[in-house]
Amino acid sequence: MGLSPKGTLVAGSDYTRNFRPPQKLRGRARAISANVRNDTAGVTSFGGPGAAPRPFMNPSHPEPIPPLAVTIAAGATDCWPAARRLATALGLAVVAAEASELPFLPPFLLVVTPARLELRQTGLKAPGPVFVDFCAGRLDFRRRHGGGRSQPLARAVGLKANRTPTVVDATAGLGRDGFVLACLGCRVTLMERSPVLAALLADGLRRAMADPEIESVVGDRLQLLTGDSRQLLLGMTGAGRPEVVYLDPMYPHRTKSALVKKEMRALRLLVGDDDDAPALLAAALATAGERVVVKRPLKAAAISGPRPTMAIVGKTHRFDVYLVS
Numbered sequence: 001m002g003l004s005p006k007g008t009l010v011a012g013s014d015y016t017r018n019f020r021p022p023q024k025l026r027g028r029a030r031a032i033s034a035n036v037r038n039d040t041a042g043v044t045s046f047g048g049p050g051a052a053p054r055p056f057m058n059p060s061h062p063e064p065i066p067p068l069a070v071t072i073a074a075g076a077t078d079c080w081p082a083a084r085r086l087a088t089a090l091g092l093a094v095v096a097a098e099a100s101e102l103p104f105l106p107p108f109l110l111v112v113t114p115a116r117l118e119l120r121q122t123g124l125k126a127p128g129p130v131f132v133d134f135c136a137g138r139l140d141f142r143r144r145h146g147g148g149r150s151q152p153l154a155r156a157v158g159l160k161a162n163r164t165p166t167v168v169d170a171t172a173g174l175g176r177d178g179f180v181l182a183c184l185g186c187r188v189t190l191m192e193r194s195p196v197l198a199a200l201l202a203d204g205l206r207r208a209m210a211d212p213e214i215e216s217v218v219g220d221r222l223q224l225l226t227g228d229s230r231q232l233l234l235g236m237t238g239a240g241r242p243e244v245v246y247l248d249p250m251y252p253h254r255t256k257s258a259l260v261k262k263e264m265r266a267l268r269l270l271v272g273d274d275d276d277a278p279a280l281l282a283a284a285l286a287t288a289g290e291r292v293v294v295k296r297p298l299k300a301a302a303i304s305g306p307r308p309t310m311a312i313v314g315k316t317h318r319f320d321v322y323l324v325s
């Protein structure tokens with residue numbers, strides 16, 4: 001049994017057989033696209049300790065619902081080969097594009113469309129898709145009008161007219177902060193432990209390589225490593241150490257205003273809270289040549305550990321700066 005010729009899921013199919021709980025993804029380090037360096041020192045996990053998504057239970061179905069599966073956009077049958085490759089790379093099941101014919105849906109789908117890779121939530125009130133687009137929308141606006149080296153993020157990492165540090169963005173997420181720093185001239189290594197987010201990032205980077213305006217930024221200054229930054233950072237020694245390590249761990253959102261961004265809500269559901277941030281801060285402090293910068297909500301406490309040396313306060317966030325040299 002498996003996918004019918006129409007691509008419809010049938011009971012006892014590959015979907016069921018191939019489904020493996022995301023915890024089993026731990027221990028894999030994987031490069032997902034051409035712009036991604038394979039780093040076997042990295043350990044890929046699905047969300048990390050304390051953050052692995054719990055299996056979802058549907059009261060009307062005896063089996064746990066897989067949190068995530070791969071499919072294609074409706075009618076985009078040319079995308080099946082890419083979808084199957086992605087599913088194999090991530091150890092996920094492939095489900096039929098005719099999702100409505102499924103007996104149940106995982107809460108998240110990675111959807112291969114002709115244009116890009118999208119993360120979609122399922123359900124009646126699901127928000128729109130999440131994807132990485134360095135060439136348009138908010139990131140394009142921020143690249144053109146974001147305040148250059150005087151914006152708080154740039155000041156926090158120590159960018160000056162004559163100084164452009166190397167940066168590890170050890171909590172890459174959707175790559176926005178790392179991309180801004182790369183646009184300002186920094187060489188940035190993005191590290192992300194969620195293989196799903198790394199796949200979205202890799203897709204965004206690949207598409208950006210086809211945009212003449214930012215191809216050089218992406219090609220020359222951004223690279224992506226998939227794995228847990230705590231291990232990846234500690235593997236960086238000697239001349240390979242970055243001057244700056246930048247952290248933006250997921251923090252527990254308690255207020256309505258913090259729940260505004262749909263991407264962050266989706267990310268939180270998928271990867272959970274980054275409860276191990278103090279351990280990541282310790283690894284960052286042991287690795288950075290000059291400083292560690294931690295993005296926090298304006299009123300949040302600093303991450304447990306040493307006190308920050310100073311803070312750069314922006315409109316919506318604060319950047320705690322730990323000078324190490």
Ligand SMILES: C[S@@+](CC[C@H](N)C(=O)[O-])C[C@H]1O[C@@H](n2cnc3c(N)ncnc32)[C@H](O)[C@@H]1O
Binds near residue numbers: 191227228249280
């Ligand atoms: C709030 S998001 C970062 C958003 C990002 N700054 C942006 O501009 O899109 C936090 C991300 O850090 C990742 N993360 C947290 N701890 C990590 C670790 N130890 N290693 C690698 N990635 C980690 C999470 O998986 C999540 O995707």
